[in-house]
Amino acid sequence: MAYEQAGPPWTPPSVRVRSATQGIELSLSVSPSSSTGSDMPDFVDLQASAVSSPAPLAERVPGLDAGASASPADLPHEILLQIFGYCMGEQQDLLSCLLVCRRWCACGVQLLWLRPCFHRLSALFKMIHVMIQPEASFPYAQYIRRLNFSLLAGDLDDQLFGRMAACHRLERLTLSGCCQITDDTLIRVLQHTPHLVAVDLSGVAKLTDRTLYQLAATCPKLQGVNLSGCALVSSDGVMALANACHSLRRIKLAHCVRLDGSALLALLRACPILLEADFAGCVRVHDAAVREAWVRPSLLRELRLAGCTALTDRAFPTAAVLAEAPATFPICEHLRMLDLSSCSYITDETVRAIIAHAPRLRNLTLAKCERLTDDSVYAIAELGRHLQHLHLAHCGHVTDRAMIHLAQHCTRIRYLDLACCVQLTDDSIAAIAMHLPKLRRIGLVRLVRLTDRAVYALVERHTSLERIHLSYCDQITVPAIFWLMLRLPRLSHLSLTGVPAFRRPDLQGMCRVPPKEFNQHQRQSFCVYSGRGIHDLRRFLQRAYADQVTATQYGTLPADRQRIFYESLHRFLQPRE
Template sequence: MSSQEEPSPKILSQSLPESTHFLTQKPDSASSSSLSLSLSRSSIESGTSSPVPSASSSPVDSPTLKSYSHQQIQQQYDDTVATANQLPKLTAATIPSELILHIFKFITSTSDLKSCILVCKSWCSCGVEILWHKPVFSGNALVKLLITISRPTQTFPYALLIRRLNFSFLGENVSDAILSRLNGCERLERLTLGGCKRLTDIGLIGLINKAEGLVALDVSDIMNLTDAVVELVGQRCRRLQGLNVSLCKKITDTGVIAVASRCRSLRRIKLSGCENVTDNSIVLLAENCPHLLELDLTNCNQITNNAIQPVLERCAQLRELRLNSCTNLTDEAFTKSMPSFFEQLRILDLTSCALITDQTLLKIVYSAPKLRNLVLAKCGNITDEGVNHITRLGKHLHYLHLGHCSRITDHSITNLARHCTRLRYLDLACCVQLTDASVHELSHLPKLKRIGLVKCANITDSAIYALIDHRVVAHTLERVHLSYCINLTITAVLELVNCCYRLTHLSLTGVPAFLRSDLQRLCRPPPKEFNQHQRQVFCVFSGKGVKELRQYLNNVATGSVRPRITDGGPDGTDNELNITNVGEGDDLGLDDLDAEGTDLVINMESETSCQHTLRTGPDRPGLVVTFYYHGQIYEIEEPLRDELGALVAKLIEHNNVIDENQKNSPDSPPPSHFDPTTQHVFRSIKRGFKYMVIGAASIVAIGYLTVRGGHFYVEHFHCATPSMLPSKARDSLRWAYLREEIDPDLNMAQSHLNQALLIAQEQADLPLTHPIIVEIVLRIANNSVRLGNLYEARLEYQKLLQALTMAGGDENIKKAIDVVRRMSKICITMQDYKSAEKYLEWAIGILTAGQSSIINNYRYINLDLVQCNLMLAGIFAKREQFEKALSLYLGTLKKIKQQLQSSSSPENTDKDSNKDHEINWNCWEGIIMGHLGEIFYAMGKEDEALGWLQQGLKIAKSGVDDDNVGERRDCDECAGVISNNLGLIYEKDGKLWNAGAFYTQAFSFAEKANDLEGLEEASRNLERIGKELEKIDNE
C-alpha cells in the first residue's frame, strides 16, 4: 500500500503536527518492547517489586495528562502549605481509633502497650482491645483471666474482647470446668484445644454454642470427642474455614456430613486418624466445599477411589492433599479423575499407597506441574520410569521422599539430580540398589539440606567424600542419615562433620565403625520404647552432640586425646583399657597386646610423620601404616607375618618411614642394618611417593594456571572488576561472569555473586547504595529472574529500592527509578497489576515534580518518564481500562512532539536540549502510535486504529531508511510488529491479500531485526493466510 493511500489519524490529528526530523541514534532498549494488545505479542514492558518513596515525594494522579509549569507547581505547593496551616492541630485524643489500633499492632512489648493505655480514654480503649485480643498464658495468668472475666462488674467487657484462645500447650490441665468459665467469649474466632485430652462434649458444647463467629477450631487428639460437637459446629458456626479433628477416633461420617452440608466456606479440614470416616462424607465434602485448600485423610483406611475422584474433579484450588496409608487407592483414583491442570497443588502425600504405579506419577506431574512436596514412601511399585516422570517438575520440586522404593536405581536418581536442582530434602532410605554413583550426582544440588540414605548398604566412603568435595552442598547440609551403611569408616565421617559446619543431625545407627562406647557416649539417649538390641546399636548425634563428636574425633586424630577402648566385660559393663604408647613400654609396644587375643584396635603414634595401627587377634592380625606427606594421607595395610613383624619393629624403632624432614634422594642408600630385600622395598616406596607428589603438584599447577588464565581473559576482555574490592571478591565476580555467560550455571553464579556481595559489604565496608553494590544486587536479581525466581528477585529489588530512597540524592533517585521499572516488570509478569501501578505512579510523580536535576534534563519529557508512562498505560490496557490508557498515550505523544519541536528549533541554544540528540524520539513516537492503534481497535474503532497504525508504520519505515549502518534494529522490530497488527486487522475484515502483504512485510522486518518471536508469529500468520487463499482458489 503506498503512502498516499494511508489515511491520517482521525483523532487529534490537528494537534499532533508531523515531524520530518528523524534522528539516527538508537533509542533505549525499552524501545524494543513489542507492540501488541489483543492483536499480537504483549506490548507492555513490565516491572517488579514494591518501591518505598522518599519522604519528600508522593505519587500524583495521572501526572502526564496535564502540563504543569514550574510556577504552577510552586503555586500549588504554597496553597497546600497554607491550607495545612489553617487545619486544627491533631492531638492524641483526636486520632481516629482505627489508626490507633493499626499503630498499636506494631507494639510488641506488653509493658509499652500498658504505658500507652494511660495516655487518654481513646488510647486506653484501643490498647485494652489489643491486649485481650489474644491472651498469652504464663504462670498463673489463666487463673487471673478466669477470675477477671467472671466478675459481675468489669471496667471493660473483657470476655467480648477475646478473639483467639490457645490451650494446646496446657494439655491435660484443661478441663470442662475451665471451658465453662469461658462461655462469655461470644466473639471468639479461633479456638485451639489440641491435646487437651480431659475435655469432653460437655465443656465444648457450652463454649461453641455461644461462639457463632468461630472461623478455626482445633480439637485434635481429644479421644472423648464425639459427633455431637462436630454437628453443633456445623449448625452454629457457618463461617467456619478450618477444622482439625485428627486422632478423634469417635468421629464418623455423621459429624463430617453436618459440617460439609452447612459450612460452605470451609478451606481446611484434617481428618487424620478418623478411621470411621468413609467415602460418603468425603464425596459430600467435595460437592459442597469446592474451595478447599487442604484435606488430610491420613490413616483413613476406609477411603477408596470413589472418594478421591470427586475431590480431584471439584476442588481445583487444593494446595495440600494427604492420603497417607489410604491403602485402597489405585491408579484409577488419579488417572480417571484428575483435571488436566491442577496448578495450585503444592503438597501430595501418598505414603503406603502401595497399589499406585508409575502411571499415577505421570498423571500427577502433568496435572500439577508446580508440585513442591511429594511423599511416595513405601510405594513399592514405583520404578525408574516413575522417578523420570518426577524430574519434569524441575525447579519446583523441593521435598521428595522415596523411602522403601526398592526398585529404583542409580539411573533415575542421576536424572533426578540433574533436573530437580532445587531439592532441599531427599529421602532414599532402603533403596537397596543405589550406589555411590547416585550420591556423586546428588552432591551437585546447591540447596540440599537433608539427605536420607538409611540401609543403603552399597554406600561407601566415596559417597561421603563426594558430598564434602562439593563446597556448595557441604555448606548447606544440615541433616544426614547414614544408619546401617555398614561400609562407612570413622575417617570419612570425620571429614563430613569437619566440612559440613551447619550439620545439626547425624544418624549412624548400626554402623560397625561407631559401635564403640567412647563414641556412643556422645550420642543422644535412645527412645524408651527401644528393646535391648536396638539400644546397643543406636547412634544418633543431634545438636550439641554433633559438635562434641567433631571435637572428640579431631582430638583423637591429632593425638591430644587418647582413644578410650573398652573390653565390653561379661557383666555388661565397659572397663577402659589403658593403652601404653610405644615409648612407655617395650621397643615394639607388644605389652599393649590383649592377653586373651580378642579383636582390639590399638593406635600408636610416633613423633614422625606416620601413624601405625596394629591389629591383633586370631582372625585378622595385621598392620596399617598411615603416612602424612605434605598434607596428604596414604595408607598401607599388610598382614602381620613373622618377617614383616621384624621389619615393622625396625621401622618403628628408627622412625625412617617417609620422614618429610629427611631429604634423601630416591637413590640414596637406606640404613645399613636393612637386608637387600628390605632396602629395595624401602627405595621403591620412597620413589613411588616422590613421583606421586610430583604428579599431584603438576596437576595442581596446571589447574591453577587454567583458572588464572580464565580470570585474566574475563578481566581484560569481558568484565573488568572494581580494583577497590578485595581480590577474593574480584575472583568471585569473575567466576560469576563465567557461570553467567561462558559456561552457564546460574545457581553457581548466584553463589559467587552472594559471596562477592558479602565480602564487599563486610571487608570493603561498602554501603548498599554504593555503585558497586548496586551493580552486584542488580545482577543477582536479574539471575533470579532468569531462573524463574520472580519472588526472590522482587525482594532483592525492594531491598535495594528502600536503601536508595532513604539515602536520597539525584544519583540514588535515578537508580531508584530504574529499579522501579525492573520491579514493575516482574509485578506485571506475576499479574500483580495493582502493585506495578502503584510503583510506576510513584516514579512518575517524582519525574514530573522536577525533584531531581539529573532526571529532569529535558524541557518537556525525558526517557525515564516515557518508559514509565508506557508501562503504566500498558497496565491500564491489560485491565481493559482503555480510556486511561488512551489518555496516557496521547499525553506522552504530545510531549514528545513538543520535545522534537523544541530541540529542532534554530532559536533554541539551551545546552540541555542538545541532549535530545542522544535519544531517537521519532522511534518512540512510532512506538506510541502503534500502541494507540491497538487501543482504538480494542475499543471497536477500526478506522482510527488503522490510521494510527499506518502513521506509526510510516515513522518506523523512515527510521529503517535512515539506518545506513544497520545499528537501529529497534525500528525494524517496531515496523515488523505494526505490520503484523495491520495484517491481523485486514484478515479479520476478510481482506486476505492485503493481510498477506503486511504479514510478508512483517516477516522481512523481523528477519532484519533478528526478532525470533516476530519471525515465528509472522510465519504462522503467513501459513494460515496461504491455506485460506488456497481454499478460495479451489472453490
C-alpha cells in the first residue's frame, strides 16, 4: 500500500494490521473525526494538529530554514525504525505508535514482524493464515528477518515449514531439533534467502549434503552455521560450503561422524576470518588437518576437538614435528579456547607445544587425557593470569606438587574441574583456596583422599564459590558441609551424590529429584541440592545446630567454628533497641 510523505490528516481506508508475535489484529479504520467514545484512539497527524504539535521547527531553532520539516513523521524510514526499536520490549507501546500516522504505522508493522515468536503451534497457524491472505495490507512475509522454531521442534513438519518460502529477506533461521524437516523442504525455503547470515540446523537428522550445496549456492553472506548432530553430512558438503561462503566465522559440526580432516582443512584455507570451529566427536579427523591450524596464521579463537580419538602428538607443533617442518610455526595469538577431551593419545609434549604456541589461552579442556602428568600442569602454569577455565578430570597422574604450583601462578581461574584426579589431597585444595579468589565453580568428584579439612579450607578466605561438586568424596561429613553453606551466600549448586553422611532421609528430602533414566541404585545414592534446595538445607542445618542436643545427631563442629556460629546466633536473637 503506497503512502504519501505529507499532506492532509490521515484518514486511512479499512486497513487491518496484524501482529505476528501475538496473532492479533488492529482495525485502523478510525478517522481523526471519530468520537471520543470510540474503542480506539483517534489518529493524530502531527503536522495538522495545532493541539499536539509544537511550534514550527524554524521558529524554535534560530537560523534554520523556514522550509524545514517540523514533523517526526518526516524522519527517514531507517531512523524511525531505530527509534521504534526501543519500544520492542513493550509491545503495547509499539502498537500505540501504529495509530499516529501512516508512516509510523508502516514502520511499526515492520518491527512487529521482524522476529515472530512461537510458544505454541497455534501461533504459527495464525501467522501463516495472515501471510497467505491475498489482499493483505502489508507484505508481512517480507518483513520477517528472524525465525526460531526450536520451541516447536517436535511439531514442525515439512508442510508447515514450507510456508516460510515466502520469507525472502530472512537473515537468521533456527531449526534446532526439528527432526521431521527434510532436505526437499529446506532447499525450497533456502533458495529464496540470499540475505541469510546465520542458520542453526542442529539435530535435523534427515539433513544431507544437498542442503549444504543449496546454502553454498544461495547464501554467500553466511557467517554462522550449526550442524551438530547431523550424522548424514559429509566432508564434501562442508567443503562446498567453505569454498562458497568465505565470510564464515562460526561453524559447529559436533558429532557429524562422516566428516574427516578434509572438512577442517577446507575451512582453514577458504575462510580467513573463521573464529570458531567445533569438530567434537568427529572421530575421523586426523593429525594433518589439525596441524594446519597451527601452521597457517588465522583469527581462530575457539577450537573444539573433544572426542577426536585418532589425534596424537603429531597434530600439534611438538619438537618432533618442528624438526621435520620446512618453516617455523607461528604463534596463535588469537586462540582463547581449546578442547581436547578424550584425546587419550596426546602426552605432555603436546601440552608444552600448545602453551608455547598459544600463550593467551583462557579455556583449556584436557579431561580424560590419561597420559598427562605433572609436567603438563607445570606447562599450563605458564599461562599465568590469562587462564580462567581448566578441566583436568580423569588425569590420574597429577599430584599435589603440580597443583599447588598451578594455584600459585594462575590466580584468575574461575572454573576448575579436578574430578577423578585421585592422587590429590587436602593440600591441593588448601592452596586453591588461598590463591584463587575469583573461583566460582570447582569439581572435586571422586577425590577419595579429601577430608573435612579441605572443605573448611575451601571457604576459609574467599566466599565467591557458586557451584561445588563433592560427589563420592566418602570422608566428607555434615558439619563441614554446614560450615560451607554458612560461608557461601552465593552457593546455587552442591553435589553430594554417594557421600555416606548425606544418605539420611531427612537430608535427602531437600535434594533434587533424580533423573528418570537413573536405575534404582543410582536413585538411592543421588544427592544434589540446587536453587530452593540449597536454601532449605541451609535453614534446616541452622536449626539443627542451634540445639546442642540435635546437633550431636549430625556431628560436632570444631570448637573454634562452633563458637563463631553460636556468637552469630546470639547476635541474631538479641532484641533490637
